[in-house]
Amino acid sequence: MRTFGKALAVTLATLATLVIVGVTPAQAHTPTVTRYCQYEVDAGTDGLRVRAHHDTTSTILRWMPSGTLITAGYDGTATGSGYTWRQVWYSGAHGWSATNYLRRTTAPCYV
Numbered sequence: 001m002r003t004f005g006k007a008l009a010v011t012l013a014t015l016a017t018l019v020i021v022g023v024t025p026a027q028a029h030t031p032t033v034t035r036y037c038q039y040e041v042d043a044g045t046d047g048l049r050v051r052a053h054h055d056t057t058s059t060i061l062r063w064m065p066s067g068t069l070i071t072a073g074y075d076g077t078a079t080g081s082g083y084t085w086r087q088v089w090y091s092g093a094h095g096w097s098a099t100n101y102l103r104r105t106t107a108p109c110y111v
Contacts, residue, residue, distance in 0.1 A: 017083035031076030033087055037109040041068040048093040054078040054085035061093040072102060074109050 011055065041048045047065045051058040073087040083098040 002026070031073075031078055033073030034078040035074040035109045035111055036071050038105045039070055039072045039086075039088075039102040040105055041066050041070065041097075041101060042103045048077075048097050048101045050088055050090050050093050050097055052095055053080070054083075054096040055080035058096070059080070061095045062091050064090055065099070069101040069105065070102075072097070074104075082097045 002046075038045060041064050043064075047063050048068075049060045050062040050064065052061055053059075053064070069103045070089070073090045077099065078085050078096070083100060085096040086099045086102060087093060089095045
């Protein structure tokens with residue numbers, strides 16, 4: 001019981017620190033990208049949003065129309081709001097977009 005209490009205290013302290021600095025636990029985990037690839041936005045007439053974090057309630061940074069070619073991290077995906085998210089770079093913004101609407105092109109990836 002003592003170990004459980006200590007672990008809980010550490011978890012609560014970590015959570016409190018994240019809240020104080022304005023970061024949610026989901027946002028605290030930002031995977032490392034080591035490979036970058038070209039993707040095409042395939043989201044129909046709705047286009048695709050670039051969000052500040054990997055969840056659907058996060059601030060929208062940019063909107064990308066279908067057919068847009070973008071650079072995105074090949075590895076280091078994250079989950080949130082029922083989606084798998086990929087880090088993307090588009091029009092001066094670095095954010096997250098749902099992988100469901102990104103199709104990898106045949107262009108070679110780079111490190």
